[in-house]
Amino acid sequence: MVQGTTSDAGKSILVTGLCRVLRRRGVQVAPFKPQNMSLNSAVTADGGEIGRAQALQAQAAGVAAHSDMNPVLLKPASDTRAQVILRGRAISDLRASEYHDYKRVAMDTVLAAWEALGQQYEALVVEGAGSPAEINLRENDIANMGFAETVDCPVILIADIDRGGVFAHLVGTLALLSPSEQARVQGFVINRFRGDLALLQPGLDWLEERTGKPVLGVLPYLQHLQLDAEDAIDSAQGAKEANCLKVVVPVFPRISNHTDFDALRHHPQVELVYVPPGQQPPPADLVILPGSKNVRADLQWLQDGGWDAHLQRHLRYGGRVLGICGGYQMLGDMIADPQGVEDSAGSSTGLGLLPVHTVLEANKALLQVSGTLPGGTPVTGYEIHCGQSQRAPDHEAFALLDDGREDGCRSSDGQVAGTYLHGLFDHPDACRELLIWAGLGDARAEDRDALREREIDRLADSLEQHLDLSALFPQWCAG
Incomplete structure (x- = not known):
């Protein structure tokens, strides 16, 4: 399970890349996100609705998107109310306070979907939501450590160095977890690094000594990565021709x-x-x-x-x-x-x-x-x-x-x-x-799906170069 120190730390992208890495090795793999809050959704092959990021991850895994891959989807209708979608179907609109109590029921849905996927695939790569260290949301958690503890799933933490404060994010997040949750964390991934890795190495050494956890990889900043955003609007654009x-x-x-x-x-x-x-x-x-x-x-x-x-x-x-x-x-x-x-x-x-x-x-x-x-x-x-x-x-x-x-x-x-x-x-x-x-008048045809495939492969190439895959998946990536 990939959990992040913040929203937009790179969880969705890392899960996407890992699904493609495992697919390349012939592993039957599927993505899974217990709970997602997003207004970017997709329709699945079974006629359900899931987060757009999970549909992209399914494409990376080479499988049809299914509603079980995102069993709880929350679509905000206001600052305090959201539509609740369970296993692809809208069941009601709830206020935030009401949903906090409803999570006990939602967990049953999550576990049923997890079990169903586990019977079909060799590997499931799980994405958390936001941060596992949100103290006010820890009770009845189904999105991060609450889920990982229930199904006994190992966890890696990813943090975005491009924002600054990466060591504080990782050490602080770990410190706010319970002892059993801390033990569940297998290591760290640092995302969006630019510069000379030798200058970062003293910090990596300190982090490993301080926490006793390995740094599993430092992922470079991939310029102009053209993949579907999970929720936030991405306004970045590539080079443009004259007379656009x-x-x-x-x-x-x-x-x-x-x-x-x-x-x-x-x-x-x-x-x-x-x-x-x-x-x-x-x-x-x-x-x-x-x-x-x-x-x-x-x-x-x-x-x-x-x-x-x-x-x-x-x-x-x-x-x-x-x-x-x-x-x-x-x-x-x-x-x-x-x-x-x-x-x-x-x-x-x-x-x-x-x-x-x-x-x-x-x-x-x-x-x-x-x-x-x-x-x-x-x-x-x-x-x-x-x-x-x-x-x-x-x-x-x-x-x-x-x-x-x-x-x-x-x-x-x-x-x-x-x-x-x-x-x-x-x-x-x-x-x-x-x-x-x-x-x-002179518009050219551009194949978005082909571009998406190329970008997924570019992401997977980067993970294979910069991530310790043998530590993550010793049964498939040893050596």
Whole structure:
């Protein structure tokens, strides 16, 4: 089990790389994260919902993503309330105080999923959440040491040296664990190191002497590692060509599945700008409204920030607008939530850019889909939404799906489109066609999945060079 001294210490990336390392050696391996809190999710082969990072780890392991790989997923709806998803299915919304007591029940779900995976795979590589030293969260813990102690799983601690204070992070975290938990820690991994390792060596010697634990590896900072972020928005972009297509994405307070735009961030012909709260959007060729965990609240945020007027001005100058999932719902005339599925019951007037009415329902659609755009270009993606949207019959659908359904809507003038398909830019042909629609006449096809594979291999190459794999996996990596 990989646990971290902080959030974003490198747990997800390390588990991803270890899954690929073991796969290379012919080991049947799968990832596992007992509890995840993230609005970046993916649909699994069994029709469930898990954290996006676990889907990436499954790809690294060469296996189909399954809901048991992340048996507890929490999707925040506000600062104090989250949707609770168990083994891929949403069961309720709970306040933080309520969930703290509910963790006893959630642990049974975690252990059932752990046992099921253990019967299918030779190895499970487990990812913790946040830090194991959060004193206020230790009671009934299912995410870190509480889980490791229950299933008797060895642990390594990873810390990010690029942030500074790496020795304090490691020694302090270890000191705050119980004696049995301290004994469970097999060693340390230091992540994102830049510079001369010889200058770090005295610190490594001190750390090993002070704690009695080995440093299992010092991992270098991998520049421009283009892998899906677990939760935090990654705005880094690679080199761009001249005359790029300008794309703007507003950062909703409850934005979800922003990994939809990774293919655009890394496309050499696209300059993508995330616009956070309080900032004015720059001129663009294409504005994309992303998904949202609380669509009516984020629609109100959009309207309060003057985005409705900005979009009207953007369209008058010939720009394009695309809405994905919650963003698609916002582009319509009305969003009704009669049951209070996402927040208090009620209705909201939409942006009125597409003739669409949406009703939010308790049953969530979780589907992996494929189909074609109107011109016949193939498209793939996945659906995660509670809303059911009806478009005016005289308007064209965004895509025709292989299961016979019609998805989304296009405006009669061709400037506005909406879809429920997450991940549609990952398909190289669909991405190219959408960029041409947005104004990039010479758009090239870029294969996001092939790039993801290359980056996973680059990560695994680094682990094989800088990590003591024989200490971690003596049965598979000896010598």
